[in-house]
Amino acid sequence: MEKRKKMDLLVKNARIYTMHRDILDRGSVAVLGDRIEMIESTDLSEVYDADQVIDADGMILFPGFIDTHIHFFQSFLKGLGADHRLIEWLNLSALPYGTKMTPRQHELAARLASMEALKSGCTTICEFFYTNQDPELAYACIDGMRSTGIRSVFIRTFQDTGEDYGMPSVFIEPASKAMREVESLKKRYQEDDMFSIWTGPDVTWSTTKEGYQTMLEYCLSENVRYSMHLKETEVDNEMCFRHYGKDIVDLLEEIGFLTDKMLAVHCVNLTENDIRRFAEHGVSVSHNPAPNLYLGSGIPPIPECLHAGVNTALGTDGAASNNSTDMLETMKLAALIQKGIHRDASVITADQVIRMATCGGARAIGMENLVGTLEVGKKADMVLFDPKHLKSFPDHDAEATVVYASSEENIDTTIVNGKIVYHKGNFPGGLSEKELIREAAAEVRKMLE
Ligand SMILES: [Zn+2]
Numbered sequence: 395m396e397k398r399k400k401m402d403l404l405v406k407n408a409r410i411y412t413m414h415r416d417i418l419d420r421g422s423v424a425v426l427g428d429r430i431e432m433i434e435s436t437d438l439s440e441v442y443d444a445d446q447v448i449d450a451d452g453m454i455l456f457p458g459f460i461d462t463h464i465h466f467f468q469s470f471l472k473g474l475g476a477d478h479r480l481i482e483w484l485n486l487s488a489l490p491y492g493t494k495m496t497p498r499q500h501e502l503a504a505r506l507a508s509m510e511a512l513k514s515g516c517t518t519i520c521e522f523f524y525t526n527q528d529p530e531l532a533y534a535c536i537d538g539m540r541s542t543g544i545r546s547v548f549i550r551t552f553q554d555t556g557e558d559y560g561m562p563s564v565f566i567e568p569a570s571k572a573m574r575e576v577e578s579l580k581k582r583y584q585e586d587d588m589f590s591i592w593t594g595p596d597v598t599w600s601t602t603k604e605g606y607q608t609m610l611e612y613c614l615s616e617n618v619r620y621s622m623h624l625k626e627t628e629v630d631n632e633m634c635f636r637h638y639g640k641d642i643v644d645l646l647e648e649i650g651f652l653t654d655k656m657l658a659v660h661c662v663n664l665t666e667n668d669i670r671r672f673a674e675h676g677v678s679v680s681h682n683p684a685p686n687l688y689l690g691s692g693i694p695p696i697p698e699c700l701h702a703g704v705n706t707a708l709g710t711d712g713a714a715s716n717n718s719t720d721m722l723e724t725m726k727l728a729a730l731i732q733k734g735i736h737r738d739a740s741v742i743t744a745d746q747v748i749r750m751a752t753c754g755g756a757r758a759i760g761m762e763n764l765v766g767t768l769e770v771g772k773k774a775d776m777v778l779f780d781p782k783h784l785k786s787f788p789d790h791d792a793e794a795t796v797v798y799a800s801s802e803e804n805i806d807t808t809i810v811n812g813k814i815v816y817h818k819g820n821f822p823g824g825l826s827e828k829e830l831i832r833e834a835a836a837e838v839r840k841m842l843e
Contacts, residue, residue: 401445404442552567773812
């Protein structure tokens with residue numbers, strides 16, 4: 395008898411949303427190593443043997459979700475500074491605790507958030523790291539994140555001014571020094587498809603024009619991508635007008651900062667003109683609906699961005715302003731707030747929101763050739779969604795179910811780079827949710843002291 399080709403993993407009998415071609419009502423995905431070897435609307439277990447076979451009868455398979463913006467350390471701060479606007483909240487929560495947390499606390503917070511993300515079907519996460527003091531903090535954060543098996547981007551940002559808005563002086567450093575730190579992180583860690591390092595200015599009110607220019611020069615010469623908080627509140631522009639007499643997007647365009655390497659986060663106050671220029675220059679937007687609502691910042695013009703052809707992705711943001719790391723909840727908010735504010739239920743659809751969470755996210759991080767859709771040859775980053783729960787039953791329209799009627803309990807299995815990293819409440823890599831919470835609780839107590 396002819397010897398059958400051996401796969402590492404096979405998911406069969408699933409309804410498959412490839413986000414690339416037609417939906418397969420009942421199909422299989424075969425995984426060899428870290429890649430998708432075959433997708434067919436048949437039972438591939440009749441063709442291949444596999445080390446692991448998941449019978450996904452009644453379940454739906456999607457590309458893994460991509461969280462394009464988070465601050466891990468804030469997983470220790472949920473609820474602190476609640477019911478305050480951005481600048482007050484920052485000064486009650488993120489900034490003071492951010493200056494005090496130890497490497498061990500950063501490591502545990504990164505693990506907490508990454509595991510929570512995996513549990514909500516997220517397979518790639520982008521850490522926007524801004525508590526820059528001792529490099530050990532960044533190392534600990536990276537180690538905590540990578541220990542969970544999630545695909546990740548570490549964005550080592552910088553602040554070169556901003557004391558008058560409350561930026562702790564310990565975070566402030568010249569941009570040239572920050573770029574040397576980015577360079578030394580790149581030397582320390584092997585970058586590959588599972589892990590990459592970017593940089594970026596933290597926020598408008600903590601960056602000088604010279605800072606943007608120094609960073610941009612570095613990024614363009616070394617081919618490094620960058621991200622920044624942009625137009626989250628009116629303060630961004632107020633500071634820019636005070637120092638430079640102009641709108642922040644005008645300033646950025648003038649110095650050549652608007653490029654397809656840029657991921658702009660929040661963008662609550664984008665104008666029509668800004669949107670047009672983002673589309674022109676290929677800037678991606680990371681939409682983080684939960685913190686925009688929680689901090690009373692406002693609602694960004696996302697349908698307008700989509701309509702203009704701006705690539706738009708989703709993020710949870712730090713858990714001190716969310717207060718969780720849940721991509722399912724993020725998708726629901728992203729859809730509902732636009733329908734409400736536009737008084738038009740058709741202004742954004744479930745399909746568009748899932749695309750923001752998958753292929754939009756992949757393009758925003760420059761990995762559209764590797765992840766974001768289920769296609770032969772792409773990395774096997776997938777999430778298996780089980781609609782057989784009270785909240786999501788009956789499942790007449792899978793996309794509507796995922797966006798409007800889901801929770802973590804629906805996530806049956808999360809697969810990253812061909813490996814099962816979360817399955818039916820467990821983390822097969824040896825991580826324990828209970829154990830982590832016990833360890834983290836002790837460190838949270840120490841942090842509060
Ligand atoms: Zn943020």
